[in-house]
Amino acid sequence: MLSRTAAHLYWIGRYMERAEFACRLVEATIRLSALGHQAEGDHAWRSALSVVGAERAFGEQSEPLTPFSARRFLTLGEENGASIRTCLAAARNNARAARTALTVEVWQAINRAWLIIRDRASPGGAQATLNLVEDVKAETRGFEGALGRMLRTEGSWFMHLGSSIERGDNTARLLDVKYYLLLPPGEEVGGTLDRDQWSTILQIVSARTAYRHLYQGPLQPWLVGDLLILRGEMPRSLTASAEETVTHLAAFAARSGRQGAADRLARQRLARMQDLDIETIIQRGLHEWLHAYIAENAAIDRAIADQFRFA
Amino acid sequence: MAAPTVFDELWGTSRGRKARPGLEPLAAWLAELPPAELDRRQQAAEAAFRSLGITFAVYGEEKAAERIIPFDIIPRVFTAREWADLSAGLEQRVRAINAFLGDIYGPRRILADGAIPADIVLGNSQFCVPCADARPPHGVFAHICGIDLVRTGPDEFWVLEDNARTPSGVSYMLENREAMLRLCPELFEILPVEPVDSYPEMLRETLLSVAPKRARDPVAVLLTPGHHNSAYYEHSFLADNMGIELVEGRDLEVDDGVVFMRTIDGPVRVDVIYRRIDDAYLDPLVFRPDSMLGVPGLMAAYIAGNVSLVNAPGSGIGDDKAIYSYMPEIVRYYTGEEPKLHNVETWRCREPQALKYTLDNLEKLVVKPVDGSGGYGLMVGPTASRAEIETFRSALKAEPHHYIAQPTLALSTVPTFTERGIAPRHVDFRPFVLTGAEEVKTVPGGLTRVALREGSLVVNSSQGGGTKDSFILEDGAEGIA
Numbered sequence: 192m193l194s195r196t197a198a199h200l201y202w203i204g205r206y207m208e209r210a211e212f213a214c215r216l217v218e219a220t221i222r223l224s225a226l227g228h229q230a231e232g233d234h235a236w237r238s239a240l241s242v243v244g245a246e247r248a249f250g251e252q253s254e255p256l257t258p259f260s261a262r263r264f265l266t267l268g269e270e271n272g273a274s275i276r277t278c279l280a281a282a283r284n285n286a287r288a289a290r291t292a293l294t295v296e297v298w299q300a301i302n303r304a305w306l307i308i309r310d311r312a313s314p315g316g317a318q319a320t321l322n323l324v325e326d327v328k329a330e331t332r333g334f335e336g337a338l339g340r341m342l343r344t345e346g347s348w349f350m351h352l353g354s355s356i357e358r359g360d361n362t363a364r365l366l367d368v369k370y371y372l373l374l375p376p377g378e379e380v381g382g383t384l385d386r387d388q389w390s391t392i393l394q395i396v397s398a399r400t401a402y403r404h405l406y407q408g409p410l411q412p413w414l415v416g417d418l419l420i421l422r423g424e425m426p427r428s429l430t431a432s433a434e435e436t437v438t439h440l441a442a443f444a445a446r447s448g449r450q451g452a453a454d455r456l457a458r459q460r461l462a463r464m465q466d467l468d469i470e471t472i473i474q475r476g477l478h479e480w481l482h483a484y485i486a487e488n489a490a491i492d493r494a495i496a497d498q499f500r501f502a
Numbered sequence: 503m504a505a506p507t508v509f510d511e512l513w514g515t516s517r518g519r520k521a522r523p524g525l526e527p528l529a530a531w532l533a534e535l536p537p538a539e540l541d542r543r544q545q546a547a548e549a550a551f552r553s554l555g556i557t558f559a560v561y562g563e564e565k566a567a568e569r570i571i572p573f574d575i576i577p578r579v580f581t582a583r584e585w586a587d588l589s590a591g592l593e594q595r596v597r598a599i600n601a602f603l604g605d606i607y608g609p610r611r612i613l614a615d616g617a618i619p620a621d622i623v624l625g626n627s628q629f630c631v632p633c634a635d636a637r638p639p640h641g642v643f644a645h646i647c648g649i650d651l652v653r654t655g656p657d658e659f660w661v662l663e664d665n666a667r668t669p670s671g672v673s674y675m676l677e678n679r680e681a682m683l684r685l686c687p688e689l690f691e692i693l694p695v696e697p698v699d700s701y702p703e704m705l706r707e708t709l710l711s712v713a714p715k716r717a718r719d720p721v722a723v724l725l726t727p728g729h730h731n732s733a734y735y736e737h738s739f740l741a742d743n744m745g746i747e748l749v750e751g752r753d754l755e756v757d758d759g760v761v762f763m764r765t766i767d768g769p770v771r772v773d774v775i776y777r778r779i780d781d782a783y784l785d786p787l788v789f790r791p792d793s794m795l796g797v798p799g800l801m802a803a804y805i806a807g808n809v810s811l812v813n814a815p816g817s818g819i820g821d822d823k824a825i826y827s828y829m830p831e832i833v834r835y836y837t838g839e840e841p842k843l844h845n846v847e848t849w850r851c852r853e854p855q856a857l858k859y860t861l862d863n864l865e866k867l868v869v870k871p872v873d874g875s876g877g878y879g880l881m882v883g884p885t886a887s888r889a890e891i892e893t894f895r896s897a898l899k900a901e902p903h904h905y906i907a908q909p910t911l912a913l914s915t916v917p918t919f920t921e922r923g924i925a926p927r928h929v930d931f932r933p934f935v936l937t938g939a940e941e942v943k944t945v946p947g948g949l950t951r952v953a954l955r956e957g958s959l960v961v962n963s964s965q966g967g968g969t970k971d972s973f974i975l976e977d978g979a980e981g982i983a
Contacts, residue, residue: 193753194764287729290738291748306552345766447767499766 192292192345198501199289200346203282204353207301210278211331212361212395214324216242217265217275219395221317224258226387236261242368243273262314266323275327279305292346296337304330345443352439352495359432359488362419365392367481389415396427416477417469429484433461436491453494460487509655509914510926511578524581524975527692532576532917532924540575543685544919547573550681572968573678575685578916578929578950579693582977588651588659588933589944591842594833596647596935596942599666599820601836603643607633607816617835618828626824627873630781630816632788636805638814639714640939645812646705646776647820647935648672648949651843653914660846660911662930664829666820667813668778671949671969672934673736676701676743678971679947694976698947702743704936705776709744711938712810713773722774723747723763725754727783727795737778751779756799759806774810775800781815823872823906824850846911852903860907861898864891867907869898882959884910913959916970918952928953930961931972946974 220239224232236258240246245264248271254260268274283305286298293301307326314320341347369392389410393399398418405422406414423430436457444450472480496502509515512529514522521529551573580588605612606623607630613620623629648669650662679698683690706722713720726737728750741748753763754772762769777784783793788801803809819825825832827848833841849856849867860867863883870880881894898905915926933948950970951961961967 192766193747193749194766195750195753196747197766284729287734290729290735291742443766500764 194500196289196292197345197349197499198496199285200292200349201353201495201499201501202285203289203293203301204350204355205357206278206282206285207304207331207334207350208354208357209273209361210275210282210304211328212357213243213265213273213275213278214328214331215395215397216365217262218321218324219391221258221262221321222394223387223391225317232258238368239265242364243271244364245271245273248272258317259314262317262320266314266320267308267311275324276308276311279308279327294337294341297334297341297350300330300334300337304334343442345446348439348442349499352436355432355435355439356488356492356495358427359429359436360485362396362427362429362432363481363484363488365395366416366419367478367485370477370481385412386410392419396425398425398427401425413469413473416473420472421464421467421469430461430464433457433464437461440495451494451498453491453498456487456491456494460491508912508926508928509653509658511653511914511916511929513917514656522581525579528577528579528689531689531692537923540919540924543575547575547681547685550684551677571674572954573681574918574927574952574954574968574970575682576917576919576924577682577689577971577973578931579973579975582975585696585946585974586977587842589946591659592649592933592935592944593942594837594839594842595649595661595664595829596644596937598829598833598836599644599647599664600642600937602832603666603814603817603820604641605836606819607636607643612832612835615835617831622824622828623819626819626822628819628822628825630819632801632805633814633816636815637807638712638804639807639810640712642712642937642939643814644817644820645708645712645814645937647937648932649843649935651931651933652846652911653931654911655914659843661826661829661843662846663823664821664826665932667780667818669932669934670733670736670778671932671951672701673739674969675934675945675947675949675972677739678949678969682971693973696946696974696976698945701934701945701947702740704943704945705740706744706746708936708938708943709746709774709776709810709812711940712812714807714810717773720773721746721771722776723749723754723772725749725751725775725777725779727751727779731778733778740776746776751794751796754797754800756797756803759799759803759808761797761800761803761809772809774812776812781818784811784815823848823870824852824903827906846908849907851898851905851907856907857898857902860905861895863907864895866910868910869894869905869907871904872906873904882910885958910959916950916952918954918968918970920954920956925956927956928959928961929970948972 216239220235224235233256236256237246240249240261243265249256249264264271265274267276269277271277283301286293286301290298304327307330311323314323338347338350369388389412390399393402393415396419402410402415402418405418405424418425418428420429422428423434425431440454440457444454512521512525513519602612612618613623644666646669648665648671650665652660652662654660675698709722710720713722723746724737724741726734726748728734731737738748747763749763755762755764755769761772761775763772779795782789783795785796785798785800786793787798801815804811804815826845827850829845830841833839849860851857851860860869865883865886867883868880869883881890883891913928913930916929917924918927920927929950929952931948931950934945936943950972952968952970953959953961954968
């Protein structure tokens, strides 16, 4: 496979995952801001912006932060590199450039997702925005399904690899923002707002039912941390993402009989995580740990690019 | 309304009263299909094309950066006899083009013998100086030709243009057929239509057959300018269907006269490049130095005989409009036969008498720049505005050698789905002729382009034309059903 094609596929995986995450984030924030007063609602949107690292990009505009402006920015904002529209446009551009490596089904899912958002001028009200992200999510699910039905060869491995790296990054950011920014000053940890927020986070990663299954008790922040960081059963957890990265890299190694720096880094990370427990992470400082994870994830991303000659 | 004498591909000159022999089932099908059902199928075709992403960018239209080419579901039909005559003529013409290219980049016998004037070859902007004396592997230059034809009567076919560079449109031939099989399957029961789906395999065989002789298990790739190119869809479609890599210039590198592509497992040697970029962009060391699309060193690798380029550099002169006007002489010179396909009468404005005639009859003629393509920069006299005619008049006086003029032909029509029901629209036809190391072949089909505006004669997709499927009926078809 051409190195350039591999890079396009990898980035399709990353951007489709990022688009889907943006959908979930918008959806959950709409629900969360509906729970409280206006001040809390604005706060929820501010946190949502910081999860995708878009606070500054938003601040540069001369537009006050309102639920509407935040919804517009997160869904359609072309100045926002992580908006649903920007991600889908990037995914589609990569897909066009790697069209021959995709099945018709995969291409159509990406193309249809893009057509939903392309000509949208405004996200509309909260309900209209929910409908919009629901429509996009239907197509991103279609993409995942189509990806699962592709031949299990390099083409699909690169897309899986991209989405596993992106998913780890997204979940880590989500948790980090919760710990540092979500709770407005004066709110108590364990208070009502706090619980609503944790429950929202579980919703973003589709894990409310999973939590009840695995822990069978009331919502405890450290257990949410355990679920989203360490539980391999949970598809969006950091451990599951790290495992997936190892698995897909191993598929290449099995085919070519060669390994590289990316394989080593990914395996080392997974081995370290398998020895961890949530108490240790919280004692060392969750924020610091998450930052280290994000940095290590980026290092693996660079190692993948080197190993497969993306540049 | 089309002029009364216009030949219709379905009705002949009967004006809708009696279908041509062999086409009666199509006429019956059209008559029996309820308009609402036809409408539904037409809509379904458009939705399918958009969802597949079969789009075509139109230069100079930023808003419509990606547009689908309108597809019309009423097919255009050739009988087996018509096709037999046509394909014999096409193959004769393409043999002559290849012999001509081999000659002018080699011994130049045709010039020495004075069969055509030397300056139209050697002084031609399309003559590729760096290609002189380069022998492409197996001596083939124009491996893929798309010959544009129009029809004005039952036996009157005319060659408008010989596309010998990188003719496009063959993916539409294949996709249109797919759409027809899906939307109108019953048509294939009532008409014995020759299949076209072997084209990608034929093309792949052609590419591999012209690999340099030392390559035992040759690797072919398709070189595209990238996904911003208007024909990118076709590039990816063909690469996909042939099972070869779709590469861009930056995926290739030349090392010591050998071409490699960069893959995830390291460099892989390349033997045949089906290139869909123009000569001028192939190699910045030889042609345009600012080109980012090509590969530095590619021409050296080609001249060394280490890689086959399809079509070979320099083939463009074979479809130059000044050369075109000498095609009858060229066919006679190399084949010793009379041309089976005719040229449209052409006035070479470089000749004073022809210039005078052209200037005196501008409102009746089509004037084309000799180095233009895609329907850009031409003037259709009968529909041109006063101002347009005057612009061309001064351009012709300033640079007469730059233009040719042709009569406006009464192009044949085909019944076409329009907003106000079924109506005749003018069409042309582009079949595709493949030349490999051993043989010349024509796939039984082609691209029918249709001018969707009433009365319009401009069928180019870049100018808003549409397409139709082209049915070639199998032998013995006349009288079936």
